Amino acid sequence: MEPNGRVVGVLKIAADITEAKLRSIENEAKMAALSRVQATIEFKPSGEIIDANDNFFATMRYRRDEIIGKHYRKFVEPSYANSQEYHDFWRTLNSAQPIAQPNRSSILSGASANATDWSCCRPPIARYSISMAK
Numbered sequence: 676m677e678p679n680g681r682v683v684g685v686l687k688i689a690a691d692i693t694e695a696k697l698r699s700i701e702n703e704a705k706m707a708a709l710s711r712v713q714a715t716i717e718f719k720p721s722g723e724i725i726d727a728n729d730n731f732f733a734t735m736r737y738r739r740d741e742i743i744g745k746h747y748r749k750f751v752e753p754s755y756a757n758s759q760e761y762h763d764f765w766r767t768l769n770s771a772q773p774i775a776q777p778n779r780s781s782i783l784s785g786a787s788a789n790a791t792d793w794s795c796c797r798p799p800i801a802r803y804s805i806s807m808a809k
Contacts, residue, residue: 720769722747 676682709715714731718724724742732738735750742749748756755761 716742716747718747720765722765724749 710728710730712730714728714734716724716727716731724745724747727737727739727742748761751761
C-alpha cells in the first residue's frame, strides 16, 4: 500500500485443507459410532466432569445435572479416592500419557458389580468409556 492509501498489490496465501478436513470428518464419525454403543464421560485434567453421553446416564443411573461440573471422584469409593493409586491415575492423565488399563471405578454407585471400566484417556479432555459386562 502506498502512503496515499492506493493498493499496489495483493498477496494471496492459501492451503489445501481437504485431507485434514476428511480426517476430521472420519474421526468425528468414529467418535459418534463409539458414543452410540458405549457409555462415555468426558472430564478436564482437573477431574471436573464436562459431559457424558446418554448411555452413561442410563448405565450409571445419574442425571446430567447430578454430575456435570462435579469431580470424577464422585464415582469411586472414598478409600480409593484417597489412595496413591488414584493420585497416580490423575498424575498420569495430566502428564499427557495415554492410559489403557482396567480402572477401579467398577465400584461405582449405580453400576453393576460385574462392570469393567476401561479408560483410554489423554488431556486436555479425557474421554472415559465404560463397557458393561453381561
